[in-house]
Amino acid sequence: MSKKTSYLLGILLTIIIGTLLYCYLCDDCYCCPEEAVTTEETNTIVAEPEVIEATRNGFSLSDANGDFKIKINDNFNFKTSKFSILDPLSENVTAEVSRLKDYLAANPLKTIDITGYFKSDETNNSAFPNLGIARANAVKNYLVSQGIMAKQINTYGKLNDSINPDDTNTLFGPLEFGMLTAETDAKDEALEAACAEIRKNPIVLYFNTGQAQINLTAEQRSKIATISRCVDKLGLKVQAIGHTDSSGSAAKNMELGQDRADFAKDYLVRNGILEANIETSSKGPNDPIADNSTKEGQAKNRRTVITIN
Missing domain, CATH: 3.30.1330.60 (OmpA-like domain)
Incomplete structure (x- = not known):
């Protein structure tokens, strides 16, 4: 082999080795064919909303x-x-x-x-x-x-x-x-005691005649449930009794007391107490529980009492 050929082969080998080293050491160089480059794809999975089937009880x-x-x-x-x-x-x-x-x-x-x-x-x-x-x-x-x-x-x-x-x-x-x-048609003594307690401590509502809604406390709601059982099991009646303070004429106050009793009755009927089981009456200003000479006392006397008889 002549010196010239050896020289050319040396140059070619140097170029090849240099190219290989450059590709190896350079991260951003594209020395491989495009189809040989491995790329990592990221797949984003979108979760579909959970479909909850309706419960159907026969x-x-x-x-x-x-x-x-x-x-x-x-x-x-x-x-x-x-x-x-x-x-x-x-x-x-x-x-x-x-x-x-x-x-x-x-x-x-x-x-x-x-x-x-x-x-x-x-x-x-x-x-x-x-x-x-x-x-x-x-x-x-x-x-x-x-x-x-x-x-x-x-x-x-x-x-x-x-x-x-x-x-x-x-x-x-x-x-x-x-x-x-049931083995016998025995009396429910516990229920009778609960009904007697309602008579002693009835539901007392304080509200204005034009009020559109009655908001009961948890204790009053419990009493409504007891009243409903007393009516169903013992054949009792619900009584809604309207009261007023002493201001105004006696006749007008009797009407106002009846309006308040009827308002309470309508509320009970809308909430599932059968209308036939509710009686209403008015005592007007005749049964005060507080002093009518003060505004605080008048407010306490403007009330509706819900009980059973």
Whole structure:
């Protein structure tokens, strides 16, 4: 090999080695073919919103000590934060209620328990301690309207956050039904004692005649539930009695007291107490509980008392 050829080969080898070293040491250099370059792709996964199916509870009731049974897909339905039964009821429900009426009439020692469900995120605008009891009471009132005896129905409320409404805020059958058989038609001494306590410590409301809403305390809501049971089980009546202060004429105050009693009655009817079970009267200024010579005393005398007799 001639010196010239050796010289050229040396130059070529130097260029090759230099190029390889340059590619190896330079991070930003593109020395490889484009298809040989490995790129890392980042995939962004967008989570779809969770679809929660509406809970659908059918009307289910059976007598463990008899041969009566109801099991259908339809039921009593409600809007969220409401306690009025949605219309129309299905023909299946009305037909089963008719069978239930006949069965209870033939078996007077049988009672049914109605437990209404409510969710913790619902707003309770009823007069009852919770929406569950209010819903159970609405179903009870419907059953009574169909001829079932109120004393054969017990109502309860229960928190149940596992029930879900549909996209129209409808709760399908947020209820549970049960049936019991009493050994005898014995008196409920505990209930009688609770009714006597209501007579001693009735609900007293202070409000203006033009007021559009009554806001009950938790204690007053509990008393409403007790009053409802006293009416259903013992056949008692609710009494709403209106009172006024002594300012103005006696005749005008008697009318004003009646207006206040009627306002309380309308409120109770809207909240599920049957109108036929409520009596109203006025005592006007004739039964003061405070001194009418002071504004504070007059405010205490302008009241409505809700009790039972």
